[in-house]
Amino acid sequence: MTTPIDENGKLKCSIEYTMKKIGGKWKPVILWHLGADGTLRYNELRRLLPGVSHKVLSQQLKELEEDRFIDRVSYNTIPPKVEYSMTDVGRTIMPILEQMHIWGAEHQS
């Protein structure tokens, strides 16, 4: 188990790092849908995530974009159109999501 030391002398844990990046309540689900469906528009994504509010979805998408997990392509048309898709970096998360999916499918009653 690797436990490198950070600049404050505290132990840094790989799992902690991963949670920091994709631990947001909706992030794994967003990435999972994008991984399965390829490209999705904002509202399509929204329909796939019943229960997430407008504001929260926007925030999670923005963070995922800043972390280079997803690409955001905006078409300057009327009405506007914005498409989200996974980056190569985002795809490196898939093995985690696959395990999460397998476990959830087996254990949810």
Add this chain to the structure above:
Amino acid sequence: MTTPIDENGKLKCSIEYTMKKIGGKWKPVILWHLGADGTLRYNELRRLLPGVSHKVLSQQLKELEEDRFIDRVSYNTIPPKVEYSMTDVGRTIMPILEQMHIWGAEHQS
């Protein structure tokens, strides 16, 4: 991708379910340590998780116990001693944690 329907007619996602169970900020790290070290006392666990407060650690442990991911054995000695360890159910989470650990180790700078 399985997307069963819950009692409210909403789509249930396996990944969402998994996040609900182990998505707490510290839960994966706790389980990871217990998986690696076997059995740990409360304060040992605490030392392994710099940054987590007393209150939060207690809560997370209690939830993990309620979900049958960990066992809690309390010795009525003075001073008291409480040992935590993984259950068989808890061990089914390990493949997820392993992937999270691999990813984190590779991607944290």
Add this chain to the structure above:
DNA sequence: CCGAATCCAAATGGATACTG
């Protein structure tokens, strides 16, 4: 259609003190 900004309610988290 997409998303930023605002306002406000609710949940979370830390520090501390207390109990067995």
Add this chain to the structure above:
DNA sequence: CAGTATCCATTTGGATTCGG
């Protein structure tokens, strides 16, 4: 030593409105 309870600061989240 382990855990609970309380108080309070901070964060998070929803609803709504506005703007490109």
